[in-house]
Amino acid sequence: MTDSAKPTLLVVDGHSLAYRAFFALPVENFSTKDGQHTNGIYGFLSMFVNLLKAEKPTHVAVAFDTSRESFRTREYAEYKATRSETPAEFKGQIPLLQECLDAMGVTVLTKPDYEADDILATLATRGENEGWNVLVCSGDRDTIQLVTDGVTLLYPSVQGVSQLKRYDPQTVRERYGVEPAMYPDIAALVGETSDNLPGVPKVGEKTAVKWLTQFGSLDAVLEGADTIKGVVGGNLREHLDDVRRNRRLNRLLRDVELPVGLDDLKIKPLDGQAVRDIFARLEFRALLPRVFEAAGAPAEEEPAAPIAQAPAPVQLDAEALAAWVANAQGEVGVTVTLLGGQPDRLGLATADEVVEAAWGDDVATALGPWFASDAPKVMSDAKPQIKALARGGVSLAGLAFDALLAGWLLRPSFPDKTLGHLVERLLGEKLPEADPSQLVPETEGATPGQLSWFTLRVTEALREEMPESVARVLTDIELPTVATLAAMELAGVAVSHAKLSEFSGELGARAETIAQEAYAAIGREVNLGSPKQLQEVLFEELQLPKTRKTKTGYTTDAASLADLQEKAHHPFLDLLLRHREATKLKQIIDGLDAAIDSTGRVHTTYVQTGSQTGRLSSTDPNLQNIPVRTEESKRIRAAFEVGAGYETLLTADYSQIEMRIMAHLSGDPGLVEAFNSGEDLHRFVGSRVFGVDPADVTPEMRTKVKAMSYGLVYGLSAFGLAKQLRIDQTEAKKLMLDYFARFGAVRDYLRASVEAAREVGYTETIFGRRRPFPDLKSPNRQLRENAERAALNAPIQGSAADIMKIALFRIHEDLRAHESRVLLQIHDELVIEVAPGEWDVVEAIVRDRMGSAAELSVPLDVQVGRGADWNEAAH
DNA sequence: TACATGACGTA
DNA sequence: CGTACGTCATGTAC
Structure with missing residues (x-):
């Protein structure tokens, strides 16, 4: 006991x-x-x-x-x-x-x-x-x-x-027959294989215990060794030193x-x-x-995460609410709950007061001026709320903090997607949740005002741990971006259902024809969309050479199928590839078509916390991966049209922004010169790497250095470069060496930047956005090398994202005085809907704002295009 | 119904 | 053995 x-x-x-x-x-x-x-x-x-x-x-x-x-x-x-x-x-x-x-x-x-x-x-x-x-x-x-x-x-x-x-x-005693203190004596005699300590041959536990009991101690056994008869006695006498050594070593x-x-x-x-x-x-x-x-100590005590408690909300009418905000000192926590995209309830909080009201025209009117003022507001996930307010006729300014954005900036890899997550993580409490299973819930959820109060508390905790540079990124980049994205999402982009559905019909018919031919080629029907069934066909029935392994078998991806086609011609392969292409396009088109609203526009949602590097992501639908490379895909982009009441679309993109950032960060004289010379980048680089005149750079040379340049940003290896260019690894290695012979500072920068990240534990963009990389110190090679490549890329991709965000919200702000509006952001490209008569002013704004978003040692080049649809507007 | 996987679209 | 994403269809596990 x-x-x-x-x-x-x-x-x-x-x-x-x-x-x-x-x-x-x-x-x-x-x-x-x-x-x-x-x-x-x-x-x-x-x-x-x-x-x-x-x-x-x-x-x-x-x-x-x-x-x-x-x-x-x-x-x-x-x-x-x-x-x-x-x-x-x-x-x-x-x-x-x-x-x-x-x-x-x-x-x-x-x-x-x-x-x-x-x-x-x-x-x-x-x-x-x-x-x-x-x-x-x-x-x-x-x-x-x-x-x-x-x-x-x-x-x-x-x-x-x-x-x-x-x-x-x-x-x-029961198990070994001796006192615990004597156990090492047994072990010394018997030996311990796992420790590589040989004992006395033929002596096991039984014998050892017998001797120890008989003589009373190990010393006595060793002294009396001469009296022990038989083979084991002889063995003992021959191994006295081993036993003594064993006993020395096993003494803790x-x-x-x-x-x-x-x-x-x-x-x-x-x-x-x-x-x-x-x-x-x-x-x-x-x-x-x-x-x-x-x-937690003994069993029945409070749960690890106690239900969070907030002050009871005071219900106010519109007039009282207006008076309350007029008197509120400092920052006010703001929460607008939504119902069908419209504001439903409003909750406001300061450190010790929580007030709320049902949303209505009276509230909108009474609080509109305050919402539109610079009075500092603290929110969590402000964007959907800003959109709802806008639908309710209220514009919001003075966003001083967004807890969700801050949480993401501090830990971009964490899946904190709600205020509740932050409350749990930072405060160690659980937000009260309404019991969803009951019509009249027994447990009340947090009210909007209480959510605002929690937002304030979480904000305090986040500010506490937020380094100065990260706070600046929040204030100077992310917060101004919120309202911009809200406006872009509300605007949406006009998409032609007619164009899409026509194309979809064609692709459907084409896919069906190809499928039938494919079935004929192998003599049976398979589901061409099932990698599992394809593996059976390709590697078992057709006995084609095996491709790269995946978790569940062998890959059937496009690159590998193309390889297979070269090694072992089979009509099925080409049909499969063409089928994939047609169905993929059709999928994209049908998805897009389904997203068109009653006014003929598609509204994506930008996820501001959607990446670890600082980029945006786009969902429902994703408008950042609309096909562009092939002829066919142009027909899809052509379905994105200028909307009624507007004159034209304007596209603007940064050319080679990541390479420019590399030039800036590395200070490589050759690369800086390349950008300042006005020469085509890859031609310039090619001429240096291959030692020829820029005019004599062949398309092959250009392709190679282009792949190399882009690969650099991703941490490409000789292996990967060889694979991409379909050259052998020796040649790829030589290409890398020749490249670095001319642009060595780039390599030095990349190495130094990863080493610095290993030291401090994170990377940083030009503007101070951080991304942690704990795995840079991992002894697991795969993990470490993955982290090294990501760490190499993060400051470059992240800085580009920072620059684009800055340009984006500045353009949006400038355009407030005009009818034209930004519709889409595709990482380094913007799509703008230009109102009649505004082209010149809009183009000037866009060129200026994009060109001046950051002061780098190389210019930021902006390409602008114009057209009635997205394809035409591309240049 | 929910989740993992493979494949593939973009920057 | 190239970074960052989202979506779809399939197949499996529950």
Whole structure:
């Protein structure tokens, strides 16, 4: 029985238990989507959480080995030498596990030159001396020597780490027939294969125990070796030194100097946000509530995330509301709830007051001036609310903060998509939710005013952790972009249903014809849209050579099919490719057509938090991936038309903005000169790389340097370059060398920028937008190299996104005085609907604003086109 | 019904 | 073994 008044100390050998979990759990079930293995971490934490729950320790430490080397290997080089190399997939998990434990408030200990078990022995001894209950959890049998009346060993069973066997002195006696303290004597005689410590041949546990009981101690056995008869006696006499060595090595040190005292091991409250962060990175979901539950003290206490409490809202009429905002000091939290795209209710809050009202014409009239004023407003996910207000006839200015945007800027990789997520992550509370299953819910959801109040609280927390540079990106770039995007979405773009449906009909017929021919070519019908069925046809029935592997078989993607076509001609391949092309186009067209509203326009939604680099994304429908490359696709773009009442479409795009940013960031003299010379970029680069006159750069040369230049921005390898250009790798390598011989500063910049990111943990755009890259330090090569390429690209793509956003909202603001309006943003291109008579002024605004959005060491070149539809307007 | 996968469109 | 996205159809798991 444990004495509950006494502190309970739990000490764990993190390394050995995680290692067991690593082998016990199938790695394929425990990997994140970008390839980080997590089976050891998961298994360990799962066991650890169960331990915390069952044993309720007051003090905890988890010890880790620092390396293979220790004082033991120095004394006996062969110690543990037969152990196979620790798999790299496991090594990488240890720092992450330590991070988890740290977030959970658990002390993590390591000590160079010692093994984790020595730390365990030291702590267990100290705890025992204090009269505490001590639990030692280790997968190393040597820790049996620590067992006493006050020290219990928890040892994983063969099945894995989830079952722990308890060893107290009585169990040890029953199992081994000696006192726990004598166990190392047995081990010394018998030897330990896993530690590469040979013992006395032919001596097993039975014999060892017999001798030890007979002589009373190991020393006595060794001294009396001469009296032992038989072969084993002879063996013992020949291996006395081995036994002595074994005993020296398996004695755990109980007086290792540690930087902590027992009191420091007291379980600290877990850091909810840190735990959520690291668990999100590891993609642990089910484990999260278990950790929170185990971290809370005894069973029936409050849940880990308490339901958040906000002041009761005061209902005001329009007049009182206007008076309230007139008196409000400082920033006001604003929430507009929506019903069918229209404002439904309005809730406002300051730090200590919450007011609200149903939306109506009276409220719109009374508060319109305040909404349109610079009075600072704090919101969360302002864009849909701004759109609803606009539909209700109210325009909003003075947006001082958007919590969702801020949360994204701080952690662009996190899936925080609602205020509720932020409240949970930052405040550790749960927003009250209405019980959706009941008509009259028992539990009330947060009211609009309360949501505003939470927005203020979350805002405070976000500002706290927001570096100055990120705050500037929010204020100077993201916030002004919000209203711009709202206006663009409301405007939509005119799309011709007639053009689309005609084309769709043609493509449908074409796809059907091709399908029939394809069936004829292989003698049966298959679903041409099913990679699975295609694999059967291609690789089993037709016996074509295998392509690149995928998770579920072999790829049937276009590039591979083209390769196949070269190697083994088969009419089916070409038909399949053409079928794919036709159905893909038809899909896009039909999707687009379905999105046309009653006024003939399509309204996309821009997701401002939709990328990790700072770009926008576009959904429902995605208007940022409308086909452009082929002749056929021009017909789709031609369906995007200038709307009624407008004169023409204007398209404006940045030419080679990413390469220009590279030139600016790297300061490469050659590249800077290329852009300042006015010469075609790829021609200029080609002439330098191949040492010919710009006029003599052949199309092949141009293609090569163009691929190289673009590849640079993505972290392209010689392998990838070779594949893309269909040249061999030696030639690709040479191309890279020749390129860098002329534009070496580019390579230097890219390398330095990744190294800097590795140091500080994040990349930064020209304007200070950050993107964290924890994996740059990962020992997992795949993970690390992926992170390196992404880190190389992030400042470039991100800076381009920053520049475009700045140009975009400035153009939008300038156009307020005109009828013309921005409709679409496609990363480096804008589509603008120009009102009659406004072309000249709009073109001037666009050229100026895009050209001056950033001061780089190279000019920002803007191409402008004009036409009645998007295809015509392209240049 | 929800989720993963492969394929493919854009910058 | 090239970055960043979203959508579709299919197939599987629930």
